[in-house]
Amino acid sequence: MILVRPDRVMGLCNRYFYIYTRSGFRLLDVIFWPVMDLVVWGLIAKYFMRLNSDNPTAVSFLLGAIIFFNILNRAQQSISVSFLEDLWSRNLLNAFVAPITVAEFVASTFVVGLTQIFAVSLIMSVLAFCLYTFNILAISFALIPLFLNLLFMGWSVGMFTTALIFRFGHQAEALAWAVPFLIQPVSAVFYPVSVLPDWLQPVAYMVPATYVFEGMRAVLSGNVEIASYLLKAAGLNIFYFIAISIFFGAMLNSARERGALAKLVL
């Protein structure tokens, strides 16, 4: 049995391509905010450096964190916001009654998300180099597994958010933007886990992104041995991806039984 047919995934991707390229506001959302984050946080970091220049890698930590967090955020939005796009254009019913599998729908959002992330990360990386002489390639080969771990975590969070929209309907739409920022404080994005209160540290260690950001800082500090970070992040990602896929299916079925799916798409 073929779960994912490439022609159908391509059809869905074409639709997102048209939607994104037609809407100036969507492009603004995809490109403008990440670039603004980079510029503002880069300037703040430079200012702190001027006040206290004991740690010259502080700017790199911050800029790396901004670029990496954007990968996580974009990956989750590529699923949850793509779903909302269909909802808002009152097209979800047409999509639901077309012969496409949930796997094809999710796969197309993966492809669209990946394309967006590459484009935005490239723009941010070039800007970071031009404005602050921060070279993301300094992370070297570790960049790829760190990137992939964030991508998978973002997709899992996106599926989780979409499942909550199935469950709670339109009132849960804001979660499509909010969830990554709810996780951010315990993901060690801008600071190491050791900064967190003792009682919160175990929670941070349950988040795959924590190991990615700790690993990124280790690499930027000159430590090339980050395999343990990568393995822990990958292990957690696999666990969450499976658990959230089951949760997603359960929420979809629950929405069908309660009639909530029909209310949502009509």
Next chain:
Amino acid sequence: MAADIESEVETIVSVEKLHKSFGKAVAIDEISFQIKRGEVVGLLGANGAGKSTTIQILLGLIAQTSGKVSIFGMDPWKKRVAVLQRCNFSSAYVALPYNLKVIENLDVFAQLYGVSNRKKKIEELLQLFEVDHLAQKMTGGLSSGESTRVNLCKALLNDPEFLLLDEPTASLDPDIADKVRKLLAQVQAERHMTVLYTSHNMRDVQELCQRVLFLHQGKIIAEGSSEAILSHFGQETLEEVFIAIARNQVTTSLLSGEHN
């Protein structure tokens, strides 16, 4: 035996003792009906009668509480893709993405349905519904009549064997509604398509449907040809029957076979 097999093959939709309740509220109360290949069946009823729930169950959007639904002999939820590949759906209340051109929307859906020679198919349908001049127009800028015809183009992209039409002529002026009705009748006859049609426009139903199912409070209260229903209830038009049923002014039912 041979007749049994033939009858089984020719049944496109089979609904047996279908029941759906939301908590204590009963939306559909053990209804049963069949639709044979090439039949055009009207599903009528006042608001809240259960027609939307029935259609949504057929489309796999709502799970039934009990009972059995089969389309082409398959469970539409378990064999969702196989069933949907041979069906299509159009509703006056469901839009195509507004910020895509008409041609782009149709091309995307043609890809989703795996249509071969997409360009030719889309051109044919746009010409058939006399909307080929709208191909490069943004879908969001179409009038109701144009939008309905483009939606019907989308609904016929995969040459569906079974087509669900939910009030396709709602919000159309009489001229356009008449054109749409005639086109639908023509396409249905040419392709021997099976159609389940819901409408509050009784003229649509009388002109297009060979058989009518009247739903009331979740039950099928009448089933048969328009003529049989009019004769049974002693009314002049289906609209009068509709009103009488909606106002609980009928005391008898007309169920399958009674009119034969």
